[in-house]
Amino acid sequence: MILYFSGTGNSEYVAKKIGKKIGDEVMDLFEKIRNDDFSSMHSERKWVIVVPTYAWRIPRIVQKWMESTSLTGSKDIYFVMTCGGSIGNAGKYLEKLCARKKMNYYGCIGITMPENYIALFSTPTKEKAMQIIEQAEGIIDHAASLIKNGERLPQSGLSFSDKINSGIVNAVFYPVFVHAKKFYTVNSCISCGKCVSVCPLNNIRLENGRPVWGDKCTHCMACICRCPKEAIEYGKHSKDLPRYVCPKSDIIYEKK
Template identity: 40%
Template structure:
């Protein structure tokens, strides 16, 4: 069974395409994570866990969720990180998770997809040609990876160096604590009170006040679901996002919502 979390569609695409080639079931974990639904998951086929890379690791809320959820049946676990180029210590964390779950670690295959993180100016926006190139490259790799999983082969994981583990594991929580937070999120007058941002937030950070979103608490993972999926591009993060396009990968195409588009154009 293919299990995935995806904030802006990259991982969803890879997960669903893999499941198609594997002729296996696929499960979106977003609602389970939101509702803290730890009901056991059964599969007689290997578990294939697909996720976006957050600060060189799998999302910590996903790892925590998987630790608490009993994965019954097959004892093999494969991992599929999607990243903007650097998957950091994901393979190490995945290996540890498999051991913790008393499963057999079957390796991982990473996909370099369009980077979705827009709440920082550190990363230049990708142009359309580069986005399409990355998607095409993923298409080629998906079938090869599915073939290996089908034949029960171990995937060749990226080697994780000790220094990466020593730097990343403490850095990740510091980054979240010091550099990020919810206080800079806000909705502009363009908001049409559709509630989509609230509904999508995997950590239930968003509440609606008179139909408009407010961000509360400290648990935001900066997953970019809310800001990238707003149908009218009404969400901003401080002064980092006003001029940036919004990216969301829908099945077999991606949506690049340019700022200042009208409601109907952006909501297509």
């Protein structure tokens, strides 16, 4: 079974493509995470977790869900991480997680996809995003082939910076940067509530027709990137930057 979490569609696209390649069920973890649903899940087929990379590791909200949820049936588990450039030393922490869950860690692979982290980086135009995704197709297919054949995903070489980024930097990044204090709306907001519905942590509510953010933000960028009027900004950094939602999801896969 393939389980995925996705803020702006990259991991959704990869998960569904792998699912199609290996003929396996694909399930979105959004509702389970949003509702703190830690009920046991069962699959006789190998588990495949597809998630974005947050500060060179899997998102903490996914980590929490996995730590709290019993995955029964198959003990074999793979991880596929979409990223803007590198997954660092994420595999080290995933292997430890699997050991605690008494599961067989079959490796982790990074898939470079278009950058969505508009809070700190520049997001690509649709044309550039399509080019990046096209370049990723071969790696996605290779990962799917390895998973289908029950082979381990390859471990790439690690640099000193990889170890630092997934360790010290990750530990500092969350408390210092991951908050919603810089989100705000501009006059083009139409009070549609899209930002409320796409937040995986129920962290946004409407007050007098405008979104108000709470203190549980995970920086998935779903609210700012999926706003139909581009009415949400993040400080000064997001101004004039294109909002990113995976442009191939709507082309290849029918949306829910």
